Amino acid sequence: MRCAALFSGGKDSTYAVFLAIEYGYDVSCLVSIVSENLDSYMFHTPSISEVKKQSEVMGIPLLVQETRGVKEEELKDLKNVIERAKVDFDVEGVITGSVESAYQASRVQRICNELGLECFNPLWQKDQLELLQDIVRNHFDVIVTSVSAYPLNRSWLGRKIDEKFIHDVEDLYSRFGINPAGEGGEFETFVLWCPLFGRSLTVVDEQVSGRNNSWRMEIKVI
Numbered sequence: 001m002r003c004a005a006l007f008s009g010g011k012d013s014t015y016a017v018f019l020a021i022e023y024g025y026d027v028s029c030l031v032s033i034v035s036e037n038l039d040s041y042m043f044h045t046p047s048i049s050e051v052k053k054q055s056e057v058m059g060i061p062l063l064v065q066e067t068r069g070v071k072e073e074e075l076k077d078l079k080n081v082i083e084r085a086k087v088d089f090d091v092e093g094v095i096t097g098s099v100e101s102a103y104q105a106s107r108v109q110r111i112c113n114e115l116g117l118e119c120f121n122p123l124w125q126k127d128q129l130e131l132l133q134d135i136v137r138n139h140f141d142v143i144v145t146s147v148s149a150y151p152l153n154r155s156w157l158g159r160k161i162d163e164k165f166i167h168d169v170e171d172l173y174s175r176f177g178i179n180p181a182g183e184g185g186e187f188e189t190f191v192l193w194c195p196l197f198g199r200s201l202t203v204v205d206e207q208v209s210g211r212n213n214s215w216r217m218e219i220k221v222i
Contacts, residue, residue: 004085005095008044009051012097014191019122028089037069046145057197093118100183128181141193146216149186157217
């Protein structure tokens with residue numbers, strides 16, 4: 001089945017593409033939303049411009065759609081770009097990296113229903129710690145690009161997801177209820193390498209902003 005993959009450059013959307021290809025899906029294009037609203041309910045925003053580099057090293061075409069990021073209205077922009085993927089790449093389905101957010105999953109499903117497309121969510125309801133372990137086991141190189149929950153702070157920016165990271169977030173989950181995979185928006189990530197990439201990406205610049213327990217890092221990669 002030819003599919004478009006909703007793609008943010010983070011661990012979940014990238015791992016979903018990886019699994020979809022392993023399951024035999026033909027990922028014909030990536031679809032990324034660039035939102036003006038840094039606190040979008042639907043879309044990942046840190047370093048979203050760098051998905052172009054990821055698309056290049058994956059060898060998969062990228063469709064980019066800008067949105068003002070107004071709640072619910074931004075779904076019209078998502079529908080528009082998915083419709084473009086249907087026309088331009090003749091896709092029959094949409095792949096998402098949704099894990100636990102019913103808000104996001106239900107809205108993408110509704111759009112797919114309206115466009116007559118299948119919706120495939122390979123990570124849906126997956127155990128959060130198991131998801132992180134699978135990402136490490138498959139040698140993904142993933143860094144944290146934003147945090148937004150107590151007691152996370154600036155020191156978490158740039159951290160790699162590895163066994164130590166998994167141990168630390170498991171501890172934070174038991175003590176503070178922080179979702180270990182960041183499903184509540186506690187942290188966002190960017191993938192620098194995975195088995196789908198022709199080469200690794202390297203961070204050559206970073207712009208950090210924030211305060212207290214809310215920080216983000218905009219990166220530039222080559």
